[in-house]
Amino acid sequence: MSLHTWQRDLQASILTASDQIRQPLNQGSISREREIAVYADGYFLRLAEALQSNYPALFQILGDDDFYSLARAYLAAHPSSQPSIRWFGDQLATFLAQALPYASVPIFAELAAFEWALRHTVDAADAPLLTLEDLQAIPTGDWGQLCFKLHPSLSILSLQWNAPKVWQALMAEDAPPEPQRLPQPCLVWRKPDLTLHWRSAKPPEVHALNLLASGANFSSVCEALMSEDINDVPLRAAGFLRTWIEQGLITAA
Template structure:
Protein backbone atom coordinates (compact mmCIF):
# COMPACT_ATOMS: atom_id res chain seq x y z
CA UNK A 1 0.00 0.00 0.00
CA UNK A 2 1.42 3.40 -0.95
CA UNK A 3 1.51 6.27 1.53
CA UNK A 4 -1.34 8.23 -0.08
CA UNK A 5 -3.70 5.26 -0.03
CA UNK A 6 -2.75 4.46 3.57
CA UNK A 7 -3.43 8.05 4.67
CA UNK A 8 -6.76 8.06 2.81
CA UNK A 9 -7.85 4.82 4.46
CA UNK A 10 -6.76 5.99 7.90
CA UNK A 11 -8.76 9.17 7.42
CA UNK A 12 -11.82 7.13 6.46
CA UNK A 13 -11.40 4.99 9.58
CA UNK A 14 -11.26 8.07 11.81
CA UNK A 15 -14.06 10.02 10.13
CA UNK A 16 -16.53 7.27 9.24
CA UNK A 17 -15.57 4.34 11.48
CA UNK A 18 -14.86 2.26 8.38
CA UNK A 19 -12.60 -0.79 8.53
CA UNK A 20 -10.31 -0.26 5.58
CA UNK A 21 -6.97 -0.65 7.36
CA UNK A 22 -6.18 -4.23 8.23
CA UNK A 23 -2.60 -4.06 9.50
CA UNK A 24 -1.55 -2.49 12.81
CA UNK A 25 -0.51 1.15 12.66
CA UNK A 26 2.47 0.67 14.95
CA UNK A 27 4.46 -2.24 16.26
CA UNK A 28 3.37 -3.18 19.75
CA UNK A 29 0.66 -4.87 21.74
CA UNK A 30 -2.17 -2.41 21.05
CA UNK A 31 -4.78 -3.75 18.64
CA UNK A 32 -5.48 -2.04 15.35
CA UNK A 33 -9.02 -1.19 16.51
CA UNK A 34 -7.73 0.41 19.69
CA UNK A 35 -5.10 2.39 17.82
CA UNK A 36 -7.68 3.82 15.43
CA UNK A 37 -10.06 4.54 18.32
CA UNK A 38 -7.35 6.61 20.01
CA UNK A 39 -6.92 8.73 16.88
CA UNK A 40 -10.68 9.03 16.39
CA UNK A 41 -11.27 10.09 20.00
CA UNK A 42 -8.49 12.65 19.79
CA UNK A 43 -9.92 14.07 16.57
CA UNK A 44 -13.40 14.41 18.06
CA UNK A 45 -12.18 15.92 21.34
CA UNK A 46 -10.20 18.59 19.49
CA UNK A 47 -13.27 19.60 17.49
CA UNK A 48 -15.46 19.54 20.60
CA UNK A 49 -12.97 21.83 22.34
CA UNK A 50 -13.22 24.23 19.41
CA UNK A 51 -17.00 24.28 19.74
CA UNK A 52 -16.71 24.89 23.47
CA UNK A 53 -14.32 27.78 22.84
CA UNK A 54 -16.69 29.39 20.34
CA UNK A 55 -19.86 28.75 22.35
CA UNK A 56 -18.96 29.12 26.05
CA UNK A 57 -22.43 30.17 27.20
CA UNK A 58 -24.10 27.29 25.39
CA UNK A 59 -21.57 24.96 27.00
CA UNK A 60 -22.46 26.30 30.44
CA UNK A 61 -26.17 25.83 29.87
CA UNK A 62 -25.89 22.28 28.55
CA UNK A 63 -23.09 21.02 30.79
CA UNK A 64 -20.28 18.65 29.84
CA UNK A 65 -22.21 15.51 28.89
CA UNK A 66 -25.02 17.15 26.92
CA UNK A 67 -22.65 19.53 25.15
CA UNK A 68 -20.38 16.68 24.04
CA UNK A 69 -23.45 14.75 22.87
CA UNK A 70 -24.38 17.84 20.85
CA UNK A 71 -20.84 18.00 19.47
CA UNK A 72 -21.01 14.40 18.25
CA UNK A 73 -24.41 14.92 16.64
CA UNK A 74 -23.23 18.11 14.99
CA UNK A 75 -20.02 16.51 13.73
CA UNK A 76 -22.04 13.68 12.21
CA UNK A 77 -24.34 16.15 10.41
CA UNK A 78 -21.64 18.69 9.49
CA UNK A 79 -18.19 17.09 9.21
CA UNK A 80 -15.33 19.54 9.42
CA UNK A 81 -14.52 20.64 5.87
CA UNK A 82 -12.32 23.73 6.33
CA UNK A 83 -8.52 23.74 6.71
CA UNK A 84 -8.89 25.99 9.76
CA UNK A 85 -10.64 24.60 12.85
CA UNK A 86 -11.87 28.14 13.49
CA UNK A 87 -14.75 27.54 11.06
CA UNK A 88 -15.96 24.32 12.63
CA UNK A 89 -19.24 25.35 14.21
CA UNK A 90 -20.40 27.85 11.61
CA UNK A 91 -23.59 25.81 11.06
CA UNK A 92 -24.34 25.12 14.72
CA UNK A 93 -27.13 27.70 15.05
CA UNK A 94 -28.95 26.24 12.04
CA UNK A 95 -28.42 22.72 13.38
CA UNK A 96 -29.89 23.67 16.76
CA UNK A 97 -32.88 25.35 15.12
CA UNK A 98 -33.73 22.30 13.00
CA UNK A 99 -32.71 19.15 14.88
CA UNK A 100 -34.45 17.42 17.77
CA UNK A 101 -34.30 17.71 20.69
CA UNK A 102 -32.60 21.11 20.46
CA UNK A 103 -35.18 22.73 18.19
CA UNK A 104 -37.75 22.44 20.99
CA UNK A 105 -35.71 25.00 22.97
CA UNK A 106 -35.36 27.87 20.44
CA UNK A 107 -33.14 30.00 22.66
CA UNK A 108 -30.34 27.45 22.07
CA UNK A 109 -30.16 28.42 18.39
CA UNK A 110 -30.38 32.13 19.14
CA UNK A 111 -27.66 31.90 21.78
CA UNK A 112 -25.46 30.15 19.22
CA UNK A 113 -26.25 32.87 16.66
CA UNK A 114 -25.24 35.55 19.15
CA UNK A 115 -22.05 33.79 20.23
CA UNK A 116 -20.96 33.15 16.64
CA UNK A 117 -21.42 36.86 15.87
CA UNK A 118 -19.24 37.70 18.88
CA UNK A 119 -16.61 35.23 17.66
CA UNK A 120 -16.72 36.75 14.17
CA UNK A 121 -15.68 40.16 15.49
CA UNK A 122 -12.34 38.80 16.69
CA UNK A 123 -10.89 37.82 13.32
CA UNK A 124 -13.00 39.84 10.89
CA UNK A 125 -10.92 41.81 8.41
CA UNK A 126 -9.67 45.19 9.51
CA UNK A 127 -10.21 48.34 7.51
CA UNK A 128 -9.76 52.09 8.02
CA UNK A 129 -12.78 53.78 9.58
CA UNK A 130 -14.72 56.75 8.29
CA UNK A 131 -14.39 59.84 10.49
CA UNK A 132 -16.56 62.89 10.92
CA UNK A 133 -13.67 64.94 9.58
CA UNK A 134 -13.89 62.96 6.31
CA UNK A 135 -17.40 64.34 5.78
CA UNK A 136 -16.77 68.00 6.55
CA UNK A 137 -15.73 69.01 3.06
CA UNK A 138 -18.60 67.33 1.18
CA UNK A 139 -20.87 69.87 -0.61
CA UNK A 140 -24.52 69.79 0.47
CA UNK A 141 -25.69 68.83 -3.03
CA UNK A 142 -23.51 65.70 -3.02
CA UNK A 143 -24.82 64.17 0.20
CA UNK A 144 -27.71 62.35 -1.44
CA UNK A 145 -25.31 60.41 -3.69
CA UNK A 146 -23.02 59.24 -0.90
CA UNK A 147 -22.53 55.51 -0.33
CA UNK A 148 -21.21 54.06 2.90
CA UNK A 149 -19.67 50.69 3.67
CA UNK A 150 -20.16 48.71 6.87
CA UNK A 151 -17.17 47.53 8.86
CA UNK A 152 -16.46 43.82 8.13
CA UNK A 153 -16.86 42.89 11.80
CA UNK A 154 -20.47 44.08 12.01
CA UNK A 155 -23.27 41.52 12.35
CA UNK A 156 -26.93 42.59 12.26
CA UNK A 157 -29.05 40.15 14.24
CA UNK A 158 -32.80 39.85 14.53
CA UNK A 159 -33.38 37.84 17.69
CA UNK A 160 -36.69 36.68 19.14
CA UNK A 161 -35.48 35.59 22.58
CA UNK A 162 -33.49 37.15 25.41
CA UNK A 163 -30.32 35.31 24.40
CA UNK A 164 -27.97 38.32 24.88
CA UNK A 165 -29.19 38.76 28.47
CA UNK A 166 -28.66 35.06 29.14
CA UNK A 167 -25.17 35.25 27.65
CA UNK A 168 -24.34 38.37 29.66
CA UNK A 169 -25.35 36.74 32.96
CA UNK A 170 -23.42 33.54 32.23
CA UNK A 171 -20.26 35.42 31.32
CA UNK A 172 -20.55 37.38 34.57
CA UNK A 173 -20.95 34.07 36.45
CA UNK A 174 -24.45 35.08 37.52
CA UNK A 175 -27.69 33.11 37.44
CA UNK A 176 -29.14 33.66 33.95
CA UNK A 177 -32.73 34.82 33.49
CA UNK A 178 -35.31 32.33 32.33
CA UNK A 179 -35.70 32.15 28.52
CA UNK A 180 -38.29 34.67 27.39
CA UNK A 181 -39.62 35.80 24.06
CA UNK A 182 -38.12 39.23 23.53
CA UNK A 183 -38.02 40.31 19.85
CA UNK A 184 -35.16 42.74 19.43
CA UNK A 185 -32.55 43.57 16.76
CA UNK A 186 -28.93 43.74 17.85
CA UNK A 187 -25.66 44.98 16.41
CA UNK A 188 -22.41 43.17 17.18
CA UNK A 189 -19.06 44.58 16.08
CA UNK A 190 -15.43 45.26 16.96
CA UNK A 191 -14.74 48.75 18.24
CA UNK A 192 -11.69 50.80 17.15
CA UNK A 193 -9.94 49.88 20.42
CA UNK A 194 -10.32 46.19 19.37
CA UNK A 195 -12.90 45.39 22.05
CA UNK A 196 -16.12 43.54 21.25
CA UNK A 197 -19.26 45.64 21.45
CA UNK A 198 -22.95 44.87 21.09
CA UNK A 199 -26.14 46.81 21.59
CA UNK A 200 -29.81 46.78 20.74
CA UNK A 201 -31.14 48.85 17.85
CA UNK A 202 -34.55 50.09 16.78
CA UNK A 203 -36.24 48.87 13.58
CA UNK A 204 -35.65 52.15 11.71
CA UNK A 205 -31.91 51.97 12.37
CA UNK A 206 -31.79 48.34 11.25
CA UNK A 207 -33.72 49.24 8.09
CA UNK A 208 -31.22 51.99 7.31
CA UNK A 209 -28.23 49.74 7.96
CA UNK A 210 -29.61 46.98 5.74
CA UNK A 211 -30.15 49.49 2.92
CA UNK A 212 -26.64 50.80 3.41
CA UNK A 213 -25.28 47.25 3.27
CA UNK A 214 -27.14 46.60 0.03
CA UNK A 215 -25.45 49.58 -1.64
CA UNK A 216 -28.18 52.20 -1.46
CA UNK A 217 -27.10 55.83 -1.33
CA UNK A 218 -27.91 58.29 1.43
CA UNK A 219 -30.87 59.76 -0.48
CA UNK A 220 -32.49 56.32 -0.88
CA UNK A 221 -32.04 55.62 2.83
CA UNK A 222 -33.80 58.88 3.70
CA UNK A 223 -36.67 58.05 1.33
CA UNK A 224 -37.05 54.64 2.95
CA UNK A 225 -37.19 56.22 6.40
CA UNK A 226 -40.06 58.40 5.17
CA UNK A 227 -42.00 55.20 4.52
CA UNK A 228 -41.26 54.15 8.11
CA UNK A 229 -43.23 57.18 9.34
CA UNK A 230 -40.12 58.82 10.77
CA UNK A 231 -40.48 62.50 11.62
CA UNK A 232 -37.70 64.87 10.56
CA UNK A 233 -35.99 62.21 8.44
CA UNK A 234 -32.84 64.22 7.56
CA UNK A 235 -32.13 64.83 11.24
CA UNK A 236 -32.75 61.17 12.15
CA UNK A 237 -30.61 59.87 9.27
CA UNK A 238 -27.80 62.27 10.13
CA UNK A 239 -28.05 61.16 13.75
CA UNK A 240 -27.75 57.51 12.75
CA UNK A 241 -24.73 58.27 10.60
CA UNK A 242 -23.02 60.21 13.39
CA UNK A 243 -23.53 57.36 15.88
CA UNK A 244 -22.29 54.75 13.39
CA UNK A 245 -19.14 56.76 12.71
CA UNK A 246 -18.46 57.43 16.38
CA UNK A 247 -18.94 53.77 17.26
CA UNK A 248 -16.70 52.52 14.46
CA UNK A 249 -19.39 50.82 12.37
CA UNK A 250 -18.70 52.63 9.07
CA UNK A 251 -15.58 51.87 7.04
CA UNK A 252 -13.77 54.40 4.91
CA UNK A 253 -14.50 54.00 1.21
Protein backbone atom coordinates (compact mmCIF):
# COMPACT_ATOMS: atom_id res chain seq x y z
CA MET A 1 0.00 0.00 0.00
CA SER A 2 1.41 3.40 -0.98
CA LEU A 3 2.11 6.07 1.64
CA HIS A 4 -0.50 8.34 0.02
CA THR A 5 -3.19 5.64 0.22
CA TRP A 6 -2.28 4.87 3.83
CA GLN A 7 -2.45 8.56 4.79
CA ARG A 8 -5.79 8.98 3.01
CA ASP A 9 -7.34 5.98 4.72
CA LEU A 10 -5.99 6.94 8.13
CA GLN A 11 -7.42 10.44 7.74
CA ALA A 12 -10.83 9.04 6.78
CA SER A 13 -10.78 6.72 9.78
CA ILE A 14 -10.02 9.57 12.17
CA LEU A 15 -12.48 12.06 10.69
CA THR A 16 -15.39 9.70 10.11
CA ALA A 17 -14.76 6.98 12.72
CA SER A 18 -14.80 4.43 9.90
CA ASP A 19 -12.57 1.38 9.53
CA GLN A 20 -10.76 2.01 6.26
CA ILE A 21 -7.20 1.02 7.18
CA ARG A 22 -6.50 -2.05 5.09
CA GLN A 23 -3.24 -2.90 6.88
CA PRO A 24 -2.00 -2.47 10.45
CA LEU A 25 0.01 0.66 11.14
CA ASN A 26 2.79 -1.58 12.38
CA GLN A 27 3.37 -5.25 13.15
CA GLY A 28 3.54 -4.83 16.95
CA SER A 29 1.18 -6.21 19.55
CA ILE A 30 -1.20 -3.23 19.57
CA SER A 31 -4.34 -3.72 17.50
CA ARG A 32 -5.16 -1.73 14.39
CA GLU A 33 -8.29 -0.33 16.04
CA ARG A 34 -6.28 0.81 19.06
CA GLU A 35 -3.68 2.45 16.85
CA ILE A 36 -6.37 4.41 15.01
CA ALA A 37 -8.07 5.34 18.29
CA VAL A 38 -4.83 6.86 19.57
CA TYR A 39 -4.62 9.14 16.54
CA ALA A 40 -8.32 9.96 16.63
CA ASP A 41 -8.22 10.86 20.32
CA GLY A 42 -5.16 13.04 19.78
CA TYR A 43 -6.88 14.80 16.89
CA PHE A 44 -10.00 15.50 18.94
CA LEU A 45 -8.09 16.64 22.03
CA ARG A 46 -6.09 19.14 20.00
CA LEU A 47 -9.29 20.65 18.56
CA ALA A 48 -10.97 20.68 21.97
CA GLU A 49 -7.92 22.47 23.33
CA ALA A 50 -8.30 25.09 20.60
CA LEU A 51 -11.97 25.59 21.54
CA GLN A 52 -11.04 25.97 25.19
CA SER A 53 -8.42 28.57 24.29
CA ASN A 54 -10.91 30.58 22.23
CA TYR A 55 -13.78 30.25 24.71
CA PRO A 56 -12.28 30.33 28.23
CA ALA A 57 -15.38 31.77 29.92
CA LEU A 58 -17.67 29.21 28.33
CA PHE A 59 -15.25 26.50 29.46
CA GLN A 60 -15.42 27.78 33.04
CA ILE A 61 -19.21 27.79 33.04
CA LEU A 62 -19.61 24.30 31.58
CA GLY A 63 -16.70 22.58 33.29
CA ASP A 64 -14.42 19.91 31.86
CA ASP A 65 -16.89 17.11 31.11
CA ASP A 66 -19.71 19.22 29.67
CA PHE A 67 -17.31 21.34 27.62
CA TYR A 68 -15.68 18.28 26.08
CA SER A 69 -19.13 16.86 25.33
CA LEU A 70 -19.89 20.14 23.60
CA ALA A 71 -16.62 19.93 21.68
CA ARG A 72 -17.48 16.45 20.38
CA ALA A 73 -20.99 17.52 19.37
CA TYR A 74 -19.66 20.62 17.64
CA LEU A 75 -16.95 18.68 15.81
CA ALA A 76 -19.55 16.23 14.53
CA ALA A 77 -21.71 19.09 13.21
CA HIS A 78 -18.85 21.30 11.98
CA PRO A 79 -15.72 19.29 11.10
CA SER A 80 -12.57 21.36 10.92
CA SER A 81 -12.17 22.53 7.32
CA GLN A 82 -9.53 25.26 7.53
CA PRO A 83 -5.77 24.68 7.26
CA SER A 84 -5.27 26.77 10.42
CA ILE A 85 -6.67 25.53 13.72
CA ARG A 86 -7.21 29.19 14.64
CA TRP A 87 -10.55 29.11 12.79
CA PHE A 88 -11.92 26.02 14.47
CA GLY A 89 -14.91 27.21 16.48
CA ASP A 90 -16.03 30.03 14.22
CA GLN A 91 -19.57 28.57 14.09
CA LEU A 92 -19.86 27.73 17.78
CA ALA A 93 -22.20 30.62 18.63
CA THR A 94 -24.61 29.57 15.88
CA PHE A 95 -24.38 25.93 16.97
CA LEU A 96 -25.16 26.83 20.58
CA ALA A 97 -28.16 28.90 19.48
CA GLN A 98 -29.64 26.03 17.48
CA ALA A 99 -28.62 22.72 19.08
CA LEU A 100 -30.27 21.29 22.17
CA PRO A 101 -29.71 21.28 25.07
CA TYR A 102 -27.54 24.37 24.64
CA ALA A 103 -30.19 26.43 22.84
CA SER A 104 -32.36 26.28 25.96
CA VAL A 105 -29.78 28.52 27.70
CA PRO A 106 -29.46 31.42 25.21
CA ILE A 107 -26.68 33.19 27.09
CA PHE A 108 -24.34 30.34 26.05
CA ALA A 109 -24.58 31.40 22.40
CA GLU A 110 -24.15 35.08 23.22
CA LEU A 111 -21.16 34.41 25.46
CA ALA A 112 -19.58 32.45 22.60
CA ALA A 113 -20.29 35.28 20.15
CA PHE A 114 -18.69 37.77 22.54
CA GLU A 115 -15.61 35.61 23.11
CA TRP A 116 -15.15 34.99 19.37
CA ALA A 117 -15.31 38.75 18.74
CA LEU A 118 -12.60 39.25 21.38
CA ARG A 119 -10.53 36.53 19.72
CA HIS A 120 -10.99 38.21 16.35
CA THR A 121 -9.47 41.47 17.59
CA VAL A 122 -6.17 39.73 18.35
CA ASP A 123 -5.24 38.89 14.76
CA ALA A 124 -7.53 41.11 12.71
CA ALA A 125 -5.73 43.03 9.99
CA ASP A 126 -4.24 46.38 10.90
CA ALA A 127 -5.09 49.61 9.10
CA PRO A 128 -3.99 53.26 9.36
CA LEU A 129 -6.43 55.25 11.48
CA LEU A 130 -8.21 58.42 10.51
CA THR A 131 -7.32 61.35 12.78
CA LEU A 132 -9.19 64.51 13.69
CA GLU A 133 -6.49 66.43 11.83
CA ASP A 134 -7.28 64.41 8.69
CA LEU A 135 -10.94 65.29 9.10
CA GLN A 136 -10.24 68.98 9.54
CA ALA A 137 -8.36 69.02 6.24
CA ILE A 138 -11.48 67.91 4.31
CA PRO A 139 -13.43 70.79 2.71
CA THR A 140 -16.82 71.34 4.35
CA GLY A 141 -18.64 70.89 1.06
CA ASP A 142 -17.23 67.38 0.65
CA TRP A 143 -18.49 65.98 3.95
CA GLY A 144 -21.81 64.71 2.67
CA GLN A 145 -20.19 62.38 0.14
CA LEU A 146 -17.55 61.02 2.49
CA CYS A 147 -17.49 57.25 3.02
CA PHE A 148 -15.73 56.00 6.13
CA LYS A 149 -14.34 52.49 6.57
CA LEU A 150 -14.54 50.66 9.87
CA HIS A 151 -11.42 49.16 11.39
CA PRO A 152 -11.04 45.45 10.52
CA SER A 153 -10.95 44.48 14.20
CA LEU A 154 -14.39 45.93 14.96
CA SER A 155 -17.27 43.55 15.68
CA ILE A 156 -20.82 44.84 16.19
CA LEU A 157 -22.87 42.47 18.34
CA SER A 158 -26.62 42.61 18.96
CA LEU A 159 -26.73 41.02 22.41
CA GLN A 160 -29.90 40.24 24.33
CA TRP A 161 -28.28 38.99 27.56
CA ASN A 162 -25.64 40.20 30.01
CA ALA A 163 -22.91 38.07 28.43
CA PRO A 164 -20.16 40.74 28.69
CA LYS A 165 -20.76 41.09 32.44
CA VAL A 166 -20.63 37.32 32.88
CA TRP A 167 -17.39 37.16 30.87
CA GLN A 168 -15.88 40.04 32.85
CA ALA A 169 -16.61 38.36 36.19
CA LEU A 170 -15.23 35.00 35.07
CA MET A 171 -12.02 36.54 33.76
CA ALA A 172 -11.58 38.32 37.10
CA GLU A 173 -12.18 34.97 38.86
CA ASP A 174 -15.29 36.36 40.53
CA ALA A 175 -18.68 34.70 40.82
CA PRO A 176 -20.56 35.55 37.61
CA PRO A 177 -23.95 37.26 37.81
CA GLU A 178 -27.07 35.28 37.01
CA PRO A 179 -28.08 35.35 33.33
CA GLN A 180 -30.23 38.41 32.78
CA ARG A 181 -32.03 39.58 29.67
CA LEU A 182 -30.43 42.90 28.85
CA PRO A 183 -30.90 43.88 25.19
CA GLN A 184 -28.04 46.15 24.23
CA PRO A 185 -25.65 46.25 21.27
CA CYS A 186 -21.96 45.87 22.00
CA LEU A 187 -18.85 47.03 20.13
CA VAL A 188 -15.62 45.00 20.37
CA TRP A 189 -12.35 46.16 18.81
CA ARG A 190 -8.60 46.55 19.15
CA LYS A 191 -7.45 49.98 20.28
CA PRO A 192 -4.40 51.73 18.77
CA ASP A 193 -2.27 50.65 21.75
CA LEU A 194 -3.11 47.01 20.80
CA THR A 195 -5.34 46.45 23.85
CA LEU A 196 -8.75 44.84 23.45
CA HIS A 197 -11.74 46.99 24.25
CA TRP A 198 -15.50 46.65 24.36
CA ARG A 199 -18.39 48.89 25.27
CA SER A 200 -22.15 49.04 24.95
CA ALA A 201 -23.74 51.22 22.28
CA LYS A 202 -27.17 52.72 21.68
CA PRO A 203 -29.24 51.58 18.66
CA PRO A 204 -28.78 54.86 16.71
CA GLU A 205 -25.00 54.57 16.93
CA VAL A 206 -25.11 50.93 15.82
CA HIS A 207 -27.45 51.86 12.96
CA ALA A 208 -24.96 54.48 11.81
CA LEU A 209 -22.01 52.07 12.05
CA ASN A 210 -23.86 49.40 10.08
CA LEU A 211 -24.62 51.95 7.38
CA LEU A 212 -20.94 52.87 7.15
CA ALA A 213 -20.07 49.17 6.95
CA SER A 214 -22.48 48.82 4.00
CA GLY A 215 -20.73 51.66 2.14
CA ALA A 216 -23.20 54.47 2.83
CA ASN A 217 -21.83 58.03 2.75
CA PHE A 218 -22.08 60.47 5.63
CA SER A 219 -25.09 62.23 4.14
CA SER A 220 -27.02 58.94 4.00
CA VAL A 221 -26.09 58.23 7.62
CA CYS A 222 -27.49 61.61 8.69
CA GLU A 223 -30.70 61.00 6.74
CA ALA A 224 -31.14 57.60 8.36
CA LEU A 225 -30.64 59.04 11.84
CA MET A 226 -33.60 61.36 11.29
CA SER A 227 -35.86 58.33 11.67
CA GLU A 228 -34.30 57.51 15.05
CA ASP A 229 -36.13 60.29 16.95
CA ILE A 230 -32.89 62.20 17.56
CA ASN A 231 -32.71 65.92 18.15
CA ASP A 232 -30.12 67.90 16.17
CA VAL A 233 -29.10 65.03 13.91
CA PRO A 234 -26.06 66.74 12.31
CA LEU A 235 -24.61 67.49 15.74
CA ARG A 236 -25.23 63.93 16.96
CA ALA A 237 -23.75 62.44 13.79
CA ALA A 238 -20.68 64.63 14.13
CA GLY A 239 -20.40 63.53 17.76
CA PHE A 240 -20.53 59.89 16.74
CA LEU A 241 -17.81 60.46 14.15
CA ARG A 242 -15.55 62.23 16.62
CA THR A 243 -15.96 59.41 19.15
CA TRP A 244 -15.22 56.75 16.53
CA ILE A 245 -12.08 58.54 15.42
CA GLU A 246 -10.86 59.06 18.99
CA GLN A 247 -11.46 55.41 19.84
CA GLY A 248 -9.79 54.10 16.68
CA LEU A 249 -12.83 52.69 14.89
CA ILE A 250 -12.34 54.51 11.55
CA THR A 251 -9.51 53.88 9.13
CA ALA A 252 -7.83 56.39 6.86
CA ALA A 253 -7.94 54.07 3.84
